[in-house]
Amino acid sequence: MTNATYKLEKSGRTFLERLFEPPAIGKMSPVANVTAYAILLFWSAFVLFPIYWVVITAFKDAQTVNEGPYFIPFVDFEPTLAAWRTQFLSDPFCDFYAIGRQIVLLAYNSAAFIVSPVVSLAPMEPQICKVYLAYTNSLVISIVSTALCIVIGSMAAYALARIQYKPKFGNIVMFVILTLVSIVASTYAGVHWLASASVALALFFLLARAFGKHFKGQLGNGDILFWIISQRILPPVVVVIPVYMMFQAVGMIDTHFALILVYAVANLPIVVWLMHDFFAGLPIELEESAQLDGATRFGIFWEIVLPLTRPGLAAVTLLTLILNWNEYIFAVFLSTSKAQTMPIMVAAKNAGERGILWWEMCAIIVVMIIPVIIMAIILQRFIARGVLLGAVKG
């Protein structure tokens, strides 16, 4: 054994070593600090500049846009309200009562839709300017479809997180074959679709009962979950033509209902997939305890599970809302005038004979950003951590 000692001397550090040495675990070295803030500053500028650009462009006119890049209002250029005036005031219906009229229209048309099986009421034609119409359309469509998504999606996700499903592969194949047969029968053989569908359904129950227990191949919750998310893997462009044909066949092109339905279906997989993880991460003892305490399954979901997954729920709601708010491809196919949404309005400013109307486009975008910011502020209160603290030992 040698007598050598192996010590690290604090005083022996070089200047460079001192620059790179963090003062404590959990703190950063001086160099790392400077680098981190430099990157953050650069990135903030990178992200915020387009928003700044949109806001100032909304207060320009054709001349100031085309003459060259001006960035500082009152110094480079004189801000005007020209874009806002043409957008919101030039239309004869764009007056103080536009919003009220739109609410009356919406209420009347929804009532007409509800009573349509009994009494046929002619839907009221919109009589307000396009921007207000698109704005209210966007609000109604994205809020209702998000609510649908969250309600259905979170319940589906909870079921998948807690109940073990074991569908037999053979049964699924059988169901698909029978569905195809009934479609073929009603399309080519002239059988009434109600008859072919009920026969197929009855046959399916009969066969599943007779042969179901002999099928070996079994699927689990993981397969179901993957099947659900797989519907979001393909881009919406792939399905937009068939979806258009479907809604055309039932005469529902350019209705709120069509867009709400399509948006809800399109985003349901995301909600299920994300919420599943939140539900699966809850300690199951809480639900078992509530069960022993006498709560019903829905009671457990409502009183115990949902409050504890509130951060996740808020985040997923915000995400779905933004996806629906910004959706373009379905809207462009499924709406022509009455159900037009804001993204269509923005894109329309790109297609005039006068070239791209940047200032008008930016005015619409500014208006479009506002509700998203409000929702983000409301929901971020809930996206806080530490809800589960104290649930189990800790």
Add this chain to the structure above:
Amino acid sequence: MVSKSAGVPVVFDKIEKSFGVVRVLEELSLNVEPGEFLVLLGASGSGKTTALRIMAGLETATSGRILIGDRDVTEVLPKYRDVSMVFQSYALYPHKTVAENIGFPLKVRKVPEAEQKAAILESASQVQIEGLLDRYPRQLSGGQRQRVALARAMIRRPSVFLMDEPLSNLDAKLRGHMRAELKHMQSALGITTIYVTHDQIEAMTLAHRVAILEKGVLQQLDTPAKIYNDPANLFVAQFIGSPPMNVIRGSLAGNSFQTDNAVVTVNPTGQIKEAILGVRPEDCSVVAAGKGSIAGSIYTTELIGDHTLVTVQTAKDKLTVKAPKDFVGKDGDAIGVEMHRDHLYVFDAISGERLR
């Protein structure tokens, strides 16, 4: 003060449980007397928690019946069984206050608000947390959370209490304190209680009767004293007692037990090639070298406080002997161990069965 309940009997009738090919419980049959405090004791993986969860209805048995009172509840949903459970993790609802936590069972039963309030206060005062009713679980210490869980279990006065290692998350001092309170509360309420633990001290101190489980098989069901003094087999003998019972390998011929360097006379008789002699540390004593039943040398000594534990190395085994606290001996000193034949247990080394 809550009136003492008459208590209901609980019966496990040939309960079997398997997860796939793994058998967790094998024909578990238990009769729990009305108002009894029964402890299910076993190492982890012995099936004790599974038995409790089957009782609660959180798991279904593969076969067998569960009876509460004269009611067959095997197929009954947990909430209709009238049992309440205290979980190891307490399972308090973190977004509800203490009062809301305790009152939850009454809330789902739609008990009138005023009645709920009175019941919450009564339940809370029974576990001395009436001052904490407005707090949230995260603001409580481990012991306080434990009390909230107990109060929530008590508030609806169930037929049966189920407790799944309720004290294991507490520190040692608090555990001793809560143990005494739990025992007092159970005898005051008179509610049949099934308590799962791996801690033999808890089992011995709390239980009217202890059921020892190992690998899903019931080893012995008896009072703590009988379990300690009259173990049914080698597993029970070694599981209960701290430090555990000494075992000496050897063979039995007639009533003399032969090991490498000693012959010990025992009470049971038989002819067994591979036998085990068991003796508890307090039932033997150290004597001078050359005397006593078995000779050996001191391996180490540990002063515990009121006594000294002497580990003696014999030919093949190490024996722990409880000696007076003033015992003095150097490691390696030759020494003898004296045992009394009335305090010796003989087991079949292969089957583990006790010879009587």
